[in-house]
Amino acid sequence: MSKEKISIIMLTYNAPNYVKTAVESIAKKTKGVEYELVVVDNHSGLRTRLLLKKLEKQKKIDRIQWNDKNLLFAKGNNAGSRLASPDATHYLLINSDVEIRKENWLKKLVDVCPEGGICAYGLVENEPVRADGYCMLISKELYQKYELDENYEWFWSITKIQAQALAEGKRV
Numbered sequence: 001m002s003k004e005k006i007s008i009i010m011l012t013y014n015a016p017n018y019v020k021t022a023v024e025s026i027a028k029k030t031k032g033v034e035y036e037l038v039v040v041d042n043h044s045g046l047r048t049r050l051l052l053k054k055l056e057k058q059k060k061i062d063r064i065q066w067n068d069k070n071l072l073f074a075k076g077n078n079a080g081s082r083l084a085s086p087d088a089t090h091y092l093l094i095n096s097d098v099e100i101r102k103e104n105w106l107k108k109l110v111d112v113c114p115e116g117g118i119c120a121y122g123l124v125e126n127e128p129v130r131a132d133g134y135c136m137l138i139s140k141e142l143y144q145k146y147e148l149d150e151n152y153e154w155f156w157s158i159t160k161i162q163a164q165a166l167a168e169g170k171r172v
Contacts, residue, residue: 006035007084013042018097025100032107036062042070073154114171
């Protein structure tokens with residue numbers, strides 16, 4: 001892949017300590033790839049909203065959508081994809097409770113991701129053992145074709161879009 005621009009889409013709902021860690025670690029550790037951070041705030045309390053405004057002012061967040069209710073996972077990420085830069089080539093759906101620990105994490109993910117497909121990172125420690133879409137990179141074209149199904153809970157919307165990609169011969 002060449003000349004990628006990644007729109008990182010992060011949903012937030014309260015938990016300001018986690019949000020701060022996630023945003024600051026993305027800003028500090030993301031090297032070697034052009035990206036933007038788009039935040040969709042699902043009607044957080046005042047403390048989280050003030051933190052997000054501060055992080056935006058520090059240029060660690062590129063765009064924020066302020067919701068008047070919690071859109072939940074699928075609808076929130078779909079809204080974030082519509083806020084993304086028109087020249088984005090991929091969307092990275094990421095939770096606000098992650099901490100990026102390795103330099104060049106996103107470049108490495110982009111480099112191994114199959115052309116037009118889906119790939120993910122994550123640490124899986126709990127039962128049941130499964131990797132979810134908490135840090136999932138997907139081509140913009142594929143995401144826009146299917147979007148996340150807003151009729152499903154978060155896990156099933158991720159499973160469905162992965163199944164749709166596999167059904168058309170894409171690698172996941």
